[in-house]
Amino acid sequence: MKYIKSLFVALLLSFSFSFILPITIGNQSASAQCNTNTSICTPGTAGPFTFVTPGPYVSSCLDFFGPNMGYIILHITTSGPLNMLINGNASTGFLDVAVFNIPNGQAPCTAIQNLSNEIGCNYASAASGCNQFGNSFPCSSSVPAPYVTAGQEIMIVVENWSGSSSSFTMQLGAGGAQTGSPNPAITPAGPFCISSGSTQLIAADMGGTWSGPGVSSSGMFNPATAGLGTHTINYSVGVAPCNATSSTTITVNSATVTPPAAQTICSGGSATLTASGAGTYTWSPSTGLSATTGATVTASPASTTTYTVTGNTAGCTSSGTVTVTVAPLTIGVSPNASICSGASTTLTATGATNYTWSPATGLSSTTGASVTANPTTTTTYTVTGTTGSCSATANVTVTVTPLNLTVSPNTSICSGASATLTASGATSYSWSPSTGLSASTGASVTASPTTTTTYTVTGTTGSCSATGTVTVTVTPLGLTVSPNTSICNGGSTTLTAGGATNYSWSPSTGLSSTTGASVTANPSTTTTYTVSGTSGSCTSSLPVTVTVTPVVVSVSPNTSICSGTSTTINASGAANYSWSPSTGLSSATGATVTANPTVTTTYTVTGSTGTCANTATMTVTVNPVPTVNATNNGPLCEGSTLQLQATSLPGASYSWSGPNGFSANTQNASTPATLNAAGTYTVNTSLNGCTSSATTNVVVNSGQIPVIAAAGPFCETAPNSILSASIAGGTWSGNGIINATTGEFSPLQAGAGVHSISYSVTGGCAIPGTATITVNPIPVVQISSPNTSGCVPFTASLVDASSPVSGSITWDFGDGTANSNQLNNVNHTFNSAGCYDVTVTSTSAVGCSTTTTFPSFICALPNAIAEFSVNDPIHGLMNPEFHTFNTSANASIYSWDFGDGDVSNAFNPSHIYSENAGNYVITLIANNAGNCPDTAQVTVTIQEELVYYVPNTFTPDGDEFNNVFSPVFTSGFDPYNYTLTIYNRWGETLFESNDTKFGWDGTYNGELCKSGIYTWTIRFKSSQSDKKITKTGHVQLLK
Structure with a gap:
């Protein structure tokens, strides 16, 4: 249909010039108009609108030169695709529509002359009397809807190409962009400081024009440009009649602080600092300041300091500095001095002009740089130096050292002892003679003379010294003690000491007393005693050893005998021995005796050597002879079993003997009752080493015993x-x-x-x-599995827990696969969804078996099947919205990832991509309650739109304007597959080019062609595919 319409346009251009006249190039005809007063301010269906005579013609991708047009301005209040229907009042005819963005501050009729402002066009493909963008309405002439944003101003140009309709209406679809009146409300701003940077002013609906002091048309406010004061700022948005204005005031403030002049003060002095020019003030640093806020502060720094004062007026601040210089005065004075009592020293001060000293006590003068000090006690003097109005002080201490030497009193020591001698009242000390002294210097020394000695100590403090004496008297002491001695174990001896007044003995072990000149010692082991003798303060000690001689008697170890027998006992370690009790002994004396007691007896042997004796013991245990009886279960029939019984004696051992070489080593014995088994049987019993015996007679009678044939198990x-x-x-x-x-x-x-x-x-x-x-027993079949369900294919691990443990096993998994005879554990994979009965036949090691079925023991869960499609995998930039069609199976949970960071959990989500051409991968993860997910992906493509414009007139008249005819391609084509051909009315080829930058200058064979209508054909390839496109039209050459 588009090609038929193009041909019709070409015929009009060739034969009906009245449709395009009057037209002037560069100047608008008096009858032309661009109606900017038709604006839509409310949503819904608007109109009807009448068509007017066009002018100036728009710069569009379409051939706009129809007989009449309509112009509508929209202010966009809701962002989205511009789903729009233009519906004529006739059911036939072509209506062409172009959509233009109106840049901020630009007149709408000017904006439509610039092709770069066009954001959408629909060259009607059907003579249906309607035209739509998007697919919200039942209009066959449809193109993708351009995306517009809130605050944007757009102009819609409708061309009544066929003239079938006299008026039209416009309607915006739900869910997309919407129109309305703009909101000019301005967000309050300021106040600002004049030094503040530029600020973007904000309105509820941006995109309008700003005006006023210091503000740009786009709303950037510069306080410095506006200047100090309060300024009125105006804002206008929209195009009449869908426009609105508002205003606001903005205040610009300033603060200029004036700091005080610099000052110089003495150390310890202060300066008053006063600032001006602002409302409030802040000072820093705080060091030495009386306050950190206020116009006036007092500064008393210890050293030269620069202070910063910051002034604030209505939030605007500025700063200044002031320096307070401290002129220090440093007084020097003589170092501290020490003098002996009655001596004097000279004190000197420097660093000032005049000096005064205090206190006056002991001074030769209270003024002057140098004075003489002769205090009677240690004194600290203060000198105050002054130079002009500045003063400073310094201190010096004169220490008076009185020398009052004292020394320890005379003392007495025992011979070999020592005494501590001390001296005080001086700084250093020396002692003489050095004989017996631990040192010859120091305040304290140790004296250990061998004879009575008088020592002299000399004390010195500075240049002051004095002497003193002390006598150490030495008193000798001669102590004696008994010689070392020996005693028998348990014996005693007398120890005697002499040569002193009092005595003490140690250790006390075995002593009759620990004091006295004579004590009795009875130690159990050899012991060395120490006796300490004291006369007055003198003490001496001597040792004496008492050696204890032990007698160690050994005897035979404990032994056991049977009642009525005897044993030999031996003793050693002494010269003579005596035994007790004598009961059962062969003798009461001697190293060896024979013991034959009737009951268990403990014997004591006493061994002696000289006067020393000792004892030892041993026990003879008498065990009784065991008493045993023998019996049998006879008389017996031939073929039965002979049972022999003996008396039960705990701990005893038994030994049987009898006819035909019979023997046994148990308390009770048995043997087949044959005729040869008759006779006497003897049992020997042993207990605790003692033995006895008994006999029993066995009688066997002839007979028969039935034999049971073996059966089982x-x-x-x-x-x-x-x-x-x-x-x-x-x-x-x-x-x-x-x-x-x-x-x-x-x-x-x-x-x-x-x-x-x-x-x-x-x-x-x-x-x-x-x-x-x-x-x-037959097995009790039990099985287990760590996981009894999983996604197909599901491998289950089955564990045989049958009791007793299976010797062999047969697994039937219920899925038609071969059985398994794997013992203990078996792994099996279920490849089809469903729940399966597992049947196990367990056979024990002894051949007993049982079969058990576990219904629906394993469940293989079905996998989700992810599958989807999109309405069209390739969209243009002007319609980047994709609709998904989810055909997944076995799924109830859906996770979508659109490849641009956006996700969804909807069943059939739709998604609009940003205006960036490229390929995007849409990923669907379909999941179910069994958590058996599946993933599907579809790649979608957003292509650049094919945007081009073919002028309908050019003027190759040499005036540097519009001299060359050339189609203008914006995007969506392959520049390397392009051909432009120009024909005259007889079909002759006048010009051909393969470069969009090289157009027809209106010449043929070097000569300019006549004014008239020429046919053009362009052939090119889309950049998004291999599709070849051919377009034909007409251009008017005017000279």
């Missing part, structure tokens, strides 16, 4: 079995026998275990036959 579930014996006609008994006559045995009734079965026959010496039958 059986499983608990085995069928009943008929037992048999060597002699028929007997009676059966025992656990599991359900028929005493036939010998029918039931393993199930008997239960698991070992059962004793008896079979009896009639007769005088008939003995029942016995046998045992073993019944084994």
